[in-house]
Amino acid sequence: MTQLELKSLTKSFGAYKVFDGLNLAAESGEIVVIFGGSGTGKTILLRLIAGVEEPTSGFIEIEGNDVADIAPEHRNIGMAFQNFALFPHMSAFENIATPLRAQNAGAGAVKAGVDNVAKLLKIDHVLGHAPRELSNGQKQRTALARALAAEPRILLLDDPLRNVDAKLRFEMRLELPRLLRQTGATVLYVTQDYKEAMALADRIAVIANGKFIQTATPEDIYLKPATLGVARLFGDPSINTADTKVEMIGKTANVTLGGVKVPINSAYKQDGNRDVTFGVRPEAVEINAPNRAGLVAKVMAVTPLNERTVLLLHSEGGWEFLASLPSSASNIPEPGAKVKATFAASGTHLFDKTTAERLHG
Amino acid sequence: MGELVISNVDKIYRPRRKAPVHAVQSLSLTVKPGEITALLGSSGCGKTSTLRMIAGFEDVSHGTISLDGRDIHMLAPSARGVAMAFEAYSLYPPLTIAENMAFALKAAKLSAAESNAKVKAMAEMLEISDILNKYPTSVSGGQQQRASLGRALVRKASLYLLDEPMGQLEPRLRAILRGRIKHYLREHKCTTILVTHDQTEANALADRIAVMEGGVLQQYATPAELKLRPANLFTGTFIGEPPMNVFNAGVKSGAKTVSFAIDGGVTLAYPASELSASVSSLLSKHQRVAIGVRPHALHVGKGPIKGKVVSCQWLGDQTHVAVEVASRTVVSVSHERVSLKTGSEVELNVAAGDLHLFDAASCNAIAHGSSPA
Numbered sequence: 001m002t003q004l005e006l007k008s009l010t011k012s013f014g015a016y017k018v019f020d021g022l023n024l025a026a027e028s029g030e031i032v033v034i035f036g037g038s039g040t041g042k043t044i045l046l047r048l049i050a051g052v053e054e055p056t057s058g059f060i061e062i063e064g065n066d067v068a069d070i071a072p073e074h075r076n077i078g079m080a081f082q083n084f085a086l087f088p089h090m091s092a093f094e095n096i097a098t099p100l101r102a103q104n105a106g107a108g109a110v111k112a113g114v115d116n117v118a119k120l121l122k123i124d125h126v127l128g129h130a131p132r133e134l135s136n137g138q139k140q141r142t143a144l145a146r147a148l149a150a151e152p153r154i155l156l157l158d159d160p161l162r163n164v165d166a167k168l169r170f171e172m173r174l175e176l177p178r179l180l181r182q183t184g185a186t187v188l189y190v191t192q193d194y195k196e197a198m199a200l201a202d203r204i205a206v207i208a209n210g211k212f213i214q215t216a217t218p219e220d221i222y223l224k225p226a227t228l229g230v231a232r233l234f235g236d237p238s239i240n241t242a243d244t245k246v247e248m249i250g251k252t253a254n255v256t257l258g259g260v261k262v263p264i265n266s267a268y269k270q271d272g273n274r275d276v277t278f279g280v281r282p283e284a285v286e287i288n289a290p291n292r293a294g295l296v297a298k299v300m301a302v303t304p305l306n307e308r309t310v311l312l313l314h315s316e317g318g319w320e321f322l323a324s325l326p327s328s329a330s331n332i333p334e335p336g337a338k339v340k341a342t343f344a345a346s347g348t349h350l351f352d353k354t355t356a357e358r359l360h361g
Numbered sequence: 362m363g364e365l366v367i368s369n370v371d372k373i374y375r376p377r378r379k380a381p382v383h384a385v386q387s388l389s390l391t392v393k394p395g396e397i398t399a400l401l402g403s404s405g406c407g408k409t410s411t412l413r414m415i416a417g418f419e420d421v422s423h424g425t426i427s428l429d430g431r432d433i434h435m436l437a438p439s440a441r442g443v444a445m446a447f448e449a450y451s452l453y454p455p456l457t458i459a460e461n462m463a464f465a466l467k468a469a470k471l472s473a474a475e476s477n478a479k480v481k482a483m484a485e486m487l488e489i490s491d492i493l494n495k496y497p498t499s500v501s502g503g504q505q506q507r508a509s510l511g512r513a514l515v516r517k518a519s520l521y522l523l524d525e526p527m528g529q530l531e532p533r534l535r536a537i538l539r540g541r542i543k544h545y546l547r548e549h550k551c552t553t554i555l556v557t558h559d560q561t562e563a564n565a566l567a568d569r570i571a572v573m574e575g576g577v578l579q580q581y582a583t584p585a586e587l588k589l590r591p592a593n594l595f596t597g598t599f600i601g602e603p604p605m606n607v608f609n610a611g612v613k614s615g616a617k618t619v620s621f622a623i624d625g626g627v628t629l630a631y632p633a634s635e636l637s638a639s640v641s642s643l644l645s646k647h648q649r650v651a652i653g654v655r656p657h658a659l660h661v662g663k664g665p666i667k668g669k670v671v672s673c674q675w676l677g678d679q680t681h682v683a684v685e686v687a688s689r690t691v692v693s694v695s696h697e698r699v700s701l702k703t704g705s706e707v708e709l710n711v712a713a714g715d716l717h718l719f720d721a722a723s724c725n726a727i728a729h730g731s732s733p734a
Contacts, residue, residue, distance in 0.1 A: 199674035237536030312540025
């Protein structure tokens with residue numbers, strides 16, 4: 001069932017259009033991540049849905065009903081923010097209780113509601129503390145608990161892990177999906193961190209230049225990016241690119257990288273030359289794969305990064321690119337070594353030179 | 362291209378009306394000519410005090426620092442032959458980026474053409490060619506940081522000190538610049554000290570990493586050795602991301618079998634031969650140990666560790682599987698794309714060779730797999 005629907009949603013401030021004609025249908029219980037850089041209007045979008053800001057045009061529907069005339073407190077929406085926004089003069093308990101009190105719940109119901117959600121978020125031992133006595137992680141959990149307390153149908157989370165340290169962010173990333181599912185709410189989750197987006201989302205809506213440029217599962221976003229822009233936003237190190245031409249030699253597509261023609265593993269089969277941007281993800285660069293023609297390159301530097309090791313490579317024609325291998329791999333070359341690079345199909349893409357759209361074949 | 366020798370150096374701050382702070386404690390460290398060493402630790406570990414003593418901004422309380430066989434710890438900063446890039450950039454505001462970088466070359470008395478060529482090449486490497494004629498305040502933090510780095514690297518020095526040199530860099534540039542800078546430092550045989558709190562940065566760039574905590578050097582080793590043979594539990598859990606899984610366990614070392622009873626009910630048992638005779642005999646002297654298992658060594662498959670999947674997250678180049686085992690969460694990393702349902706029951710295994718065993722009380726390493734620490 002569609003829980004939340006955005007129809008041609010547009011927001012302008014004077015002559016400045018923040019976004020233009022956004023469409024999105026989120027199913028009941030679905031986690032949709034709104035992903036984009038800073039200044040793309042992600043927070044404003046949440047504010048429109050919450051009802052604290054009005055759209056310039058278009059509609060927001062909850063369970064099929066236009067909510068334009070429904071006040072924020074009656075939309076049954078929970079919200080949490082990156083700066084926590086806790087009331088400093090209230091205990092954690094009272095902070096979490098706010099939405100329940102706003103619904104005029106009785107004392108017993110308030111206590112039961114707060115205790116329940118505090119247990120879920122493992123903050124039941126700090127309920128008596130004021131926000132200033134809480135660690136950043138506990139503040140963030142308190143803010144989440146407050147958003148969840150009234151059992152909202154829709155949960156809007158604005159980059160809630162932004163201001164917690166890396167270790168806690170990682171732990172929360174592992175834990176959050178299960179927690180959010182337990183609430184049964186439809187979640188719109190805003191983040192600028194692609195790993196967080198992939199880890200949490202059922203679907204990701206990538207926002208740039210006032211539009212959703214792709215709305216799809218993490219798998220599709222990563223493996224079938226709609227545009228060069230989307231491909232660049234996901235992955236670390238980001239995708240290697242080269243502006244070049246593609247042409248068929250026999251039945252194989254070839255691109256020219258640093259003046260050298262290289263066969264690639266692609267569904268592309270169009271005759272003639274075409275200007276393209278060639279892209280290959282660092283983890284799709286294979287080193288010294290047997291029985292295949294590839295690009296000869298020199299290893300300039302080897303930089304081990306935790307579970308992956310990144311190689312900086314210069315091809316014979318002077319194309320600079322990165323390869324990423326599991327650090328446990330047995331074939332990690334030494335700096336200065338000459339290697340043969342081939343490109344696995346799953347991470348090899350061609351994009352139209354002018355539209356930047358991915359070519360499908 | 363100098364050799365830096367730090368011997369028995371202490372730094373004691375004596376603030377008025379407060380207790381003295383022993384920020385660095387008898388630190389001894391040698392950086393070989395052309396070697397890249399990272400001083401790694403969280404804030405307050407003593408890495409910045411060490412850097413400031415090497416640069417000459419801070420007196421040495423005890424001990425000596427020498428560069429190329431010459432004691433430098435009593436010399437003025439400018440007489441030490443050290444080039445520095447700071448976290449706070451410290452570019453001269455009235456000079457353009459190009460002038461800032463060329464300023465460092467003044468002492469070398471190069472011709473204008475030579476100086477320009479050096480600045481130009483450095484700017485290309487650091488992707489700041491387009492801002493050479495701009496002033497520091499009109500460019501982004503990441504660009505200022507690259508300019509500051511360029512100013513340090515463009516001149517010849519016996520030692521390069523880089524303080525958090527890449528913290529502000531745009532993520533898209535970071536990976537490629539790490540590679541280029543490492544290559545540059547190697548090619549020019551620059552003896553380098555890199556100060557950072559980011560273990561990923563240290564691993565990527567350094568030949569050897571000095572892990573510091575509480576003013577004390579914990580371990581000084583190559584990135585590979587730090588991963589494979591952490592000297593203590595601190596180093597083991599500090600290096601690596603996702604971090605090492607740690608289990609507290611009782612240990613029984615018999616003639617045939619070594620078994621670990623993990624708190625919460627799981628038992629791991631291995632033939633004593635897999636852990637080697639010397640490790641089994643070491644373990645027989647312990648009742649309790651901390652077991653460290655790197656996420657990539659914890660495999661989902663048949664095994665003695667039973668748990669429930671908390672989450673299974675594919676990130677494009679790796680999958681993180683979180684599993685609840687004995688009411689705590691452990692993490693397994695796979696380079697394949699794995700799909701497991703939240704809440705499903707799984708088993709995990711770890712090979713004897715992948716166990717890191719630490720003394721429960723001192724937290725010092727006892728053994729790594731079959732090899733004693």
